[in-house]
Amino acid sequence: xxxxxxxxxxxxxxxxxxxxxxxxxxxxxxxxxxxxxxxxxxxxxxxxxxxxxxxxxxxxxxxxxxxxxxxxxxxxxxxxxxxxxxxxxxxxxxxxxxxxxxxxxxxxxxxxxxxxxxxxxxxxxxxxxxxxxxxxxxxxxxxxxxxxxxxxxxxxxxxxxxxxxxxxxxxxxxxxx
Numbered sequence: 001x002x003x004x005x006x007x008x009x010x011x012x013x014x015x016x017x018x019x020x021x022x023x024x025x026x027x028x029x030x031x032x033x034x035x036x037x038x039x040x041x042x043x044x045x046x047x048x049x050x051x052x053x054x055x056x057x058x059x060x061x062x063x064x065x066x067x068x069x070x071x072x073x074x075x076x077x078x079x080x081x082x083x084x085x086x087x088x089x090x091x092x093x094x095x096x097x098x099x100x101x102x103x104x105x106x107x108x109x110x111x112x113x114x115x116x117x118x119x120x121x122x123x124x125x126x127x128x129x130x131x132x133x134x135x136x137x138x139x140x141x142x143x144x145x146x147x148x149x150x151x152x153x154x155x156x157x158x159x160x161x162x163x164x165x166x167x168x169x170x171x172x173x174x175x176x177x
Contacts, residue, residue, distance in 0.1 A: 029150040031139075033131040037146050040064070040139060041129035045095045045119045055145060057093050061167035062141040063160075065096045066132045069108035073154030074136040078114050080157045084164065085116075092164055095119055099127045142170035 027036060034040055042055045054062055065081060067074035085094060098105030099121045106118055121127055130139065140149035140163045148170065149163035 029139075029147065030152045031131045031137070031150060033129060034139060034147055034150060036148070036150075039145050040141055040147050041126070043119075043126050043129065046117060047093060047095075052093075054093075054141065057141075058145060059143050060091060060093050061088070061143055061164050062093045063095070063164065064130075064139045064141070065094070066099075066127060066130070066135050066137040066139075067096055067105075068098055068100055068135050069105050070100075071135050077136060077138075077154050077160075078112075078116070080155070080160050081116055082114065083157060084160060087161065088164060088168075091168060097121050097126055099124050140164060140167050142167040144170050146170075 029036055040054060042053050044051050044053050054064070063081070063084060065077075067078075069075070081094060081096065084092060094117060096105075096116050097119045102120050102122050105120060108114075109116060109118060119126070127133075130137070134152075136151075136154055138149075138151040138155055138160070139147060142148040148167045151159065151163075
């Protein structure tokens, strides 16, 4: 009887410790190389007349959108990114990335009168760093430089707006590395 009681007590302790460990884990972003509350993979992109690193944008929210011109959900959400620039101005740095051959995405944007910053990644350098495979994917980095939101698949304007509001509400505190 004592052996059974000891075995039962050991099993309960094991189950409790596993539950505690599960409770301590961060939820997954769905991107193996991108983690909530951690800085995202860094890269250089054009911002106005200059080039900057994502890590240099302390105090701003950063929205990174991975898309392709052939992707219907990607195209459907383009107006939300245009609206984002109008609604938040320079408090948010926005970059869109396409891994299509050079010129395809840029031509698509120009043909459809969409004026968004674009970084072409035909060799999948940044797509690979973020482990992005299917598109669209949107990553929001808060003012403190950490990933605060990830959308796999299409998103709505209320979803994007709320994610950016939360990202801006995060104090920038310490400078980004």
